[in-house]
Structure formats: structure tokens, C-alpha cells
Amino acid sequence: MNEKTKYRKYWGLAAFLAATAIAVPALAEEASVGDTVIHLAYSLDTFYFLMSGALVMWMAAGFSMLEAGLVRGKNTVEILTKNVALYSIACIMYMIVGYNIMYGGGPNGVIPGLSFFLGADHTVDEVLKSGGETYYSSLSDFFFQVVFVATAMSIVSGAVAERMKLWAFLTFAIVMTGFIYPVQGYWKWGGGFLDALGFLDFAGSGVVHLCGASAALAGVLLLGARKGKYVNGIIKAIPGANLPMATLGTFILWLGWFGFNGGSELKISTIDEANAVSMVFVNTNTAAAGGLVAALMLSRAWFGKADLTMALNGALAGLVAITAEPLTPTPLVATLVGAIGGLLVVAAIIYIDKAKIDDPVGAISVHGVCGIWGLLAVAFTNPEGSLIAQLTGIGVIFAWCFGTSLVVWFILKAVMGIRVSEEEELEGVDVAECGLAAYPEFTKE
Amino acid sequence: MKKIEAIIKPFKLEAVKDALTEIGITGMTVSEVKGYGRQKGHKEMYRGAEYNVDFNPKIKIELVLAADLVDKVVDAIRDAANTEKIGDGKIFVIPVEDVLRVRTGERGKEAI
Numbered sequence: 192m193n194e195k196t197k198y199r200k201y202w203g204l205a206a207f208l209a210a211t212a213i214a215v216p217a218l219a220e221e222a223s224v225g226d227t228v229i230h231l232a233y234s235l236d237t238f239y240f241l242m243s244g245a246l247v248m249w250m251a252a253g254f255s256m257l258e259a260g261l262v263r264g265k266n267t268v269e270i271l272t273k274n275v276a277l278y279s280i281a282c283i284m285y286m287i288v289g290y291n292i293m294y295g296g297g298p299n300g301v302i303p304g305l306s307f308f309l310g311a312d313h314t315v316d317e318v319l320k321s322g323g324e325t326y327y328s329s330l331s332d333f334f335f336q337v338v339f340v341a342t343a344m345s346i347v348s349g350a351v352a353e354r355m356k357l358w359a360f361l362t363f364a365i366v367m368t369g370f371i372y373p374v375q376g377y378w379k380w381g382g383g384f385l386d387a388l389g390f391l392d393f394a395g396s397g398v399v400h401l402c403g404a405s406a407a408l409a410g411v412l413l414l415g416a417r418k419g420k421y422v423n424g425i426i427k428a429i430p431g432a433n434l435p436m437a438t439l440g441t442f443i444l445w446l447g448w449f450g451f452n453g454g455s456e457l458k459i460s461t462i463d464e465a466n467a468v469s470m471v472f473v474n475t476n477t478a479a480a481g482g483l484v485a486a487l488m489l490s491r492a493w494f495g496k497a498d499l500t501m502a503l504n505g506a507l508a509g510l511v512a513i514t515a516e517p518l519t520p521t522p523l524v525a526t527l528v529g530a531i532g533g534l535l536v537v538a539a540i541i542y543i544d545k546a547k548i549d550d551p552v553g554a555i556s557v558h559g560v561c562g563i564w565g566l567l568a569v570a571f572t573n574p575e576g577s578l579i580a581q582l583t584g585i586g587v588i589f590a591w592c593f594g595t596s597l598v599v600w601f602i603l604k605a606v607m608g609i610r611v612s613e614e615e616e617l618e619g620v621d622v623a624e625c626g627l628a629a630y631p632e633f634t635k636e
Numbered sequence: 637m638k639k640i641e642a643i644i645k646p647f648k649l650e651a652v653k654d655a656l657t658e659i660g661i662t663g664m665t666v667s668e669v670k671g672y673g674r675q676k677g678h679k680e681m682y683r684g685a686e687y688n689v690d691f692n693p694k695i696k697i698e699l700v701l702a703a704d705l706v707d708k709v710v711d712a713i714r715d716a717a718n719t720e721k722i723g724d725g726k727i728f729v730i731p732v733e734d735v736l737r738v739r740t741g742e743r744g745k746e747a748i
Contacts, residue, residue, distance in 0.1 A: 428682035496681050541684045553683075 229323045232460040239468075240331040245452025246447050247338040251278045252594045253443030254345035254398030258352060259554045259629075260437025261500065265619025266353045267629030269434065273348045273357060277364045284369035289340060290333050292373035293381045300384035303377040309333055326458060335454055339399050342451070349552035350611040351410045353417050354616055355399045357624045359609040363410070363599055371595045374400055375588050389577050390584035394455035396515035396565035397588045404559030405592035407550070413600045414609055417548030418616050426544055429551070434499055441503040445479050448510045467518055474517040475510065478529030482509020485533030493537065501537050504553045508536035511558055512565035520572040528568050532561040637745065638706050642697045643669065643725040650697045655716035656699075659708055664699040669703040677725035694725060700748055702707040702734055 232413050255274040259267050288307055295304040318325050344364050351360065351443065378385040392398050420427055431437060450473045458464040486505020490498040509529025513520075520528060539556035550556065566585050570578040601611050610616075615623035622628060644652060648680035649666065656664065670691035701709060712725055718724055738748040 426685045428680075428685035428687040430680075430687065431681045490684070494681055496686050498681065498683060500683055537684075544683075544685065 213272070226319050229319055232323055233318055233326055233328075236458050236459045237327040237331045239459045240327050240335050240454060240457070241449035244335040244338050246450025247335070247342065247446075247454065248449030250338070250444050250451065251275075251341055251345060252340075253440045253445075253447055254349070256436045256440030256443060257503070258349040258440070258552055260433040260435070260440060261349070261351050261431035263429065263619070263629070264432040264630055264633070265621055268621040268625045268627055269357060270348065270352050271629075272343065272625055273360055276361055277344045277348060277368075278341045278360060280364045281344050282337050282370040282414070284365055285337045285340045285373070286333070287369065288330070289369050289373040290336060292370070293336070293376040294332075295377075295384065296381070297377060300382070300387055301378070303374055303381065303383070308595070326460070327381050331536045339451070340372050340394060343372050343393075343399045343403035343406075344368055346400065346554050346558045347407045347410060350404075350407035350550045350554040351414055352551045353620065354610055356415055356607070356609055357620075358610055359603045359607055362603060362607070363406075363596075366599050367406055367596070371406065371592060371599075372398075375402055375591050378587065379584070385584050385587060389575070389580040389581060391516065391569045391573060391576050391581065392566060392584065393516050393569075394452045395520060396511055396562045397584055399583065400511045400514065400558035401562035401566070401588050402592045404555050404557075405589050406596035408548070408555050408559065409593050409596035410609070411548055411550060411555070413597070413604055416547060416612060417551070418551045421547050426547075431500065431551075437500065437503055438476060441506055445476075445506060445510065448475055449480070450515075451475075452514055456518070471517045473522050474520060474525035475513055477522050477526045478509040478513035478517070478532070479506045481526035481529035482506050482512070482533035482536070485509075486531035486537050487533075489534050489537045493541075498552075501540070504536050504540065504557050505533035507557045508532035508561040511561040512568060515562075515565035515571040516573050516576070519574070524572055528572065531568075532564055534559055535564055637700060637735060637748065638703050639700045639730045639732045640706065640713070641696065641728040641730065642713050642717070643671070643694050643727075644697065644713070644722060645719065646693055646695045646716045647698075648719075652697060652713055655712045656709065659712050661701070661709065664697055664731060665745060666698075667696045669694050669696045673723075673726070684689040692723065700735060702745055702748065 255271055258270045258274065261506065262270050262626040286309060288305070290309065291306040292303045295306050297303040312328050312330050313325055337594070344367055346366070348360065375385075376398050377383045379390060379392055380386070390397075417429060422428060449472055453468050453471050456464060456468045456471055459468050483502050486508065487497055487502040490496070490501040509532045512528050512532030513525055517525065536553065536556050539560040540550075540553045543550060543556055548555070563585050564579050567578070570576040570581050600609060611620055611623055619628075642652070646665075646668070653664070654676055670689060670693055672692055675687050675692065677692060679686050680689055681687075697713070699709070708730065713727055734743060735747040736743050740747075
């Protein structure tokens with residue numbers, strides 16, 4: 192996503208008056224045809240932006256279903272509560288301050304500006320004056336951006352599932368969506384120093400996925416593993432309660448990703464842009480397919496069984512990997528980028544588990560490991576990509592998100608505690624935190 | 637009067653029910669149970685890690701009948717539930733002191 196053209200407001204009044212004064216009546220009709228085209232293109236691009244944003248919003252449902260499917264039945268209500276609440280918190284915090292930090296400009300590309308609340312949208316005159324340069328509503332831009340923040344935060348909830356306190360998590364969400372995410376977002380998409388460096392991240396393998404995974408890793412390290420996950424050095428499986436739900440969640444995420452990557456082309460109203468959007472759709476889809484097939488085959492070869500949950504993670508791995516550059520590769524190369532993501536995710540899940548870092552849904556592997564892979568792949572799939580710039584971007588995003596998150600988690604741990612009691616964990620956080628069960632008609636495990 | 641409690645593999649329920657219906661048994665009580673015997677539990681795999689399922693799912697069939705029918709019923713259950721593999725289950729025969737039909741208050745054999 193490139194730096195947005197927006198807020199070129201008040202300079203135009205004098206120029207507008209001058210232009211009106213010298214305009215001859217004979218030109219009026221010709222100008223109005225041109226204006227109509229600008230009107231239409233603006234409407235079309237804004238419409239495309241809004242619908243893409245709505246698709247990305249639906250990814251919140253995907254994450255909810257995926258996570259609810261991969262935790263135990265006794266922790267379902269709480270993970271759903273976290274998901275609906277984090278989405279809402281993200282929307283409010285980003286509206287109050289996050290968007291302005293990310294896209295408000297700043298003195299030197301490192302320190303972002305600080306302002307609050309959303310500005311007014313473009314007026315008709317401004318848009319016509321710009322000759323189509325301003326090509327979508329600034330509020331549609333906000334809407335598209337806000338759902339990305341929620342995605343980054345959703346990544347965290349899965350990794351810390353089944354043992355983190357609800358209110359500690361939601362407090363973290365406030366800081367993450369209002370501050371941590373927007374600052375590094377400014378560095379890249381807001382036109383900050385990472386952007387100036389030539390770091391490429393089309394739709395957020397780094398800015399969204401690596402960011403969320405880094406925050407999740409910091410949380411998991413301070414939080415510790417679920418009870419019964421690592422007993423006397425042996426890794427125990429804790430099977431998810433509802434694999435149909437996890438599968439539905441994966442398909443919803445897959446669908447939402449067309450908005451995530453497709454919308455990040457930012458424009459569809461010309462033939463070139465329409466072709467580019469089509470390419471992004473095709474590559475996004477085929478990368479997911481490649482990731483799924485690769486993960487399914489590797490799990491069959493490695494464990495002797497075709498593990499559905501690994502296949503689901505494989506599809507997401509492919510999607511995360513192609514997100515950094517879904518436009519320049521051919522569909523075959525995009526499939527390979529996704530497939531490598533699918534292989535990486537299976538290995539990462541196993542080795543992260545062996546390192547006794549307990550991530551119930553594989554979020555750190557999917558979004559962190561494959562986010563890094565996707566960013567590195569840009570250096571090979573986009574002629575403008577540079578390995579040094581990509582590595583710098585990866586290092587900066589990880590260091591910032593992991594470092595600040597660790598501090599915030601640490602403060603939360605000291606002030607309110609981040610982990611439920613052992614008894615609450617064994618009983619299930621549904622009853623302990625939310626006071627109700629997801630499946631009251633079934634006995635608990 | 638005797639009570640027969642049969643623990644069988646879940647997928648054999650239909651076959652056992654049909655076999656019992658064929659020899660004129662008119663009612664039974666069925667429940668989903670878990671347990672293990674010589675078969676022990678089994679291992680399953682999730683995301684590359686094994687876990688033990690110590691208690692296997694089984695079906696328990698309970699029926700009460702006149703003592704002279706026991707052999708015929710036990711044979712029918714055994715024939716229908718047998719796969720000749722470990723884990724096929726067990727059949728228990730237990731004496732019953734009395735039976736009472738709630739609606740009418742009939743007792744003993746009449747109430748079965």
C-alpha cells in the first residue's frame with residue numbers, strides 16, 4: 192500500500208476562483224464530461240475500497256471461528272468474547288488516535304505526528320480540482336485501514352488463548368491498536384523511514400502479520416504454556432474442540448483476504464488497475480491453495496496422518512506469505528511462494544512447540560514465520576525489491592512490536608496479572624471469566 | 637428374571653438391535669459409555685504430537701427378560717456384535733428381583 196494522497200484541502204480556493212473567472216462558456220460542456228468521469232472514477236474507487244474493507248472486516252469472523260475451533264470447549268466463550276471485544280476496541284482506538292499517528296505525517300520519518308479524531312472528507316470541488324488525483328474518499332481510506340488493525344490484534348488472541356485474563360488482554364489491545372501498530376504502520380505506509388528505505392510490503396506481511404505475531408510472541412513468553420501442555424519434558428497434544436468451525440474460519444479468512452490484498456491495490460477504475468487487481472486476486476487465491484497442499488502433504492509424510500489443522504494453517508501461511516507482494520509474481524510463482532509458506536508453517540509449529548512456546552492455534556508460525564518469509568520473497572519476486580531493505584524492515588518491525596509489547600505485557604503482569612489461576616484454567620476460562628458455557632448441554636471434558 | 641448388560645462397539649448397535657428385534661425382544665435401554673479392558677486405550681495424533689485416548693467409546697445395552705430367554709438373547713448379541721477383534725466388548729447376566737411398570741403398577745414378568 193503506498194502513501195495516501197489526501198488532505199490537500201485549503202490551497203485550492205484561490206486557484207478555483209481564478210479558474211472559474213477565465214473559463215469560457217463554450218468549454219463548459221466539455222469540462223462537465225470530464226468532471227463526470229472524475230465523479231464516476233472517484234465513486235468506483237471509493238466503492239471498491241469500502242467493499243474491500245467490508246471483506247477484511249469479515250476476517251474478524253474468520254479469526255473468531257478458527258480460534259474457537261482450535262481451543263477446548265471449556266474456553267470457547269472467552270475466546271469469542273476476546274475476538275468481538277478486540278475488534279471493537281481496535282475500531283475505537285484507531286478512530287481516536289491510531290489513524291492519525293499512522294497517516295498524519297511526522298517531522299522526520301521516525302517520530303509520527305500526534306492528533307486526534309478523523310478530519311472532514313474531500314469536497315467535490317477539491318476532487319475535481321485535483322483532476323482525479325484525489326480518487327477516493329478519505330473516510331473510505333480510514334474504514335479500509337481500521338479493519339487491518341483489528342486483524343493484527345486478532346493474531347494475538349489465538350496465541351495467548353485458554354490461559355490469559357480477559358481484561359489484561361483487552362487492556363493490551365488498547366495500547367496495541369492505538370499506539371504500537373500505528374507507529375510502525377507510519378514507518379512504512381505512512382511514508383516514514385522504512386518506506387524511504389525501499390522496504391516493500393504490499394498489504395502487510397510485515398506491518399500487519401509480523402507485527403501481530405511479534406506482540407503475540409512477547410505475550411506467550413511472559414504468560415507461559417497451558418497447564419498439561421508440557422509434562423515432564425513431554426509435549427502433550429491438546430486437541431481443538433471443533434474442527435468444522437476451524438475449517439469454516441479458515442475459509443472465511445481466505446475470502447476476506449481478497450479484500451485484504453485486492454483492496455490494497457487501492458484503485459480499480461482504470462484498465463491497468465483492474466488488471467492489477469485481478470492479478471492480485473488470482474495470486475492470493477493460488478498462494479493459499481499452494482500452502483494448503485504443501486502443508487497437507489508434509490504432515491502426511493512427517494506424521495503419517497493428514498492433519499487437517501496443519502492443512503488449515505498451510506492455507507493461511509500461503510496467504511500471509513503472498514501478502515507482501517501479490518502483484519508482480521506470475522500465478523505459478525505465487526503458488527510456490529504459498530507452498531513454501533505451507534512447508535515452513537508445519538516445521539515452525541513443530542519446532543516452536545519443541546521450544547516449549549505454547550501457541551494453541553499456530554499464530555506465531557503462520558503470521559510471524561510466514562510473514563518474514565513473504566517479506567523476503569519480495570526481494571526475489573519484485574524487480575524493485577532489495578534484500579537489505581526487506582531484512583531491515585523485518586528487523587525494525589519485529590524489534591519495535593516485540594520490544595514495546597514485552598514492556599506492556601510486563602507492566603500488565605505486575606499491575607493486574609495476565610494469567611488466570613490454575614483452578615480457573617482447569618475449570619475453563621468460560622465459567623471463570625464469562626460465567627457461562629459455550630455448550631451447556633454437553634458435559635465438560 | 638434376568639438383566640443383560642452388553643458392552644459393544646458403537647458401530648455394532650444397529651446390528652445387535654436388529655438381531656434382538658428378530659427374536660422378539662420388544663425393548664431395551666442404550667447408553668453411550670467409555671471404558672477399557674484388555675484392549676486398553678489408543679493413541680491419536682494432533683499437530684504432530686501424540687495423545688492417549690485411555691477410555692474408548694462403547695455402547696451399553698441393558699435389557700430385562702424372562703430367565704428362559706437368556707441363552708437365546710446372549711447368543712444373538714454375541715453373533716451380531718462379534719468382529720473377532722480385540723475390543724468387541726462383554727455381556728453380563730445379572731439376576732433381577734422385581735420389575736414394576738410405572739403406568740399400571742403391574743409387577744414381575746407381566747411388567748417386562
